[in-house]
Amino acid sequence: MFVRTTIDLPDPLFREVKIRAAREGMKLRELVICFLEAGIRERGSSDAPAPTHTALPIFRQPNGTVIPARTNAEIFEILDAENPLSDETPSR
Secondary structure (H helix, E strand, O other): OOOOOOOOOOOOHHHHHHHHHHHHOOOHHHHHHHHHHHHHHHHHHHOOOOOOOOOOOOOOOOOEEEOOOHHHHHHHHHHHHHHOOOOOOOOO
């Protein structure tokens, strides 16, 4: 059983894989499956931990003070306070 999916690849990578598939006499689909399976096998046998999500960037003011992270709602409140509208409030 197969599942059809779509992925976006950078043009140079796509060309490289397409050329390699042709050289090896394989369909692009077959080569991509081989690469994915090899990557999964390699990851499974590795003692290296799986990649973790990176923390959000920390922004600092010129004096070094950390600018706290804000939710979208907090950002909209700040923007609304800085730029009061007459009678209209944009929908969010």
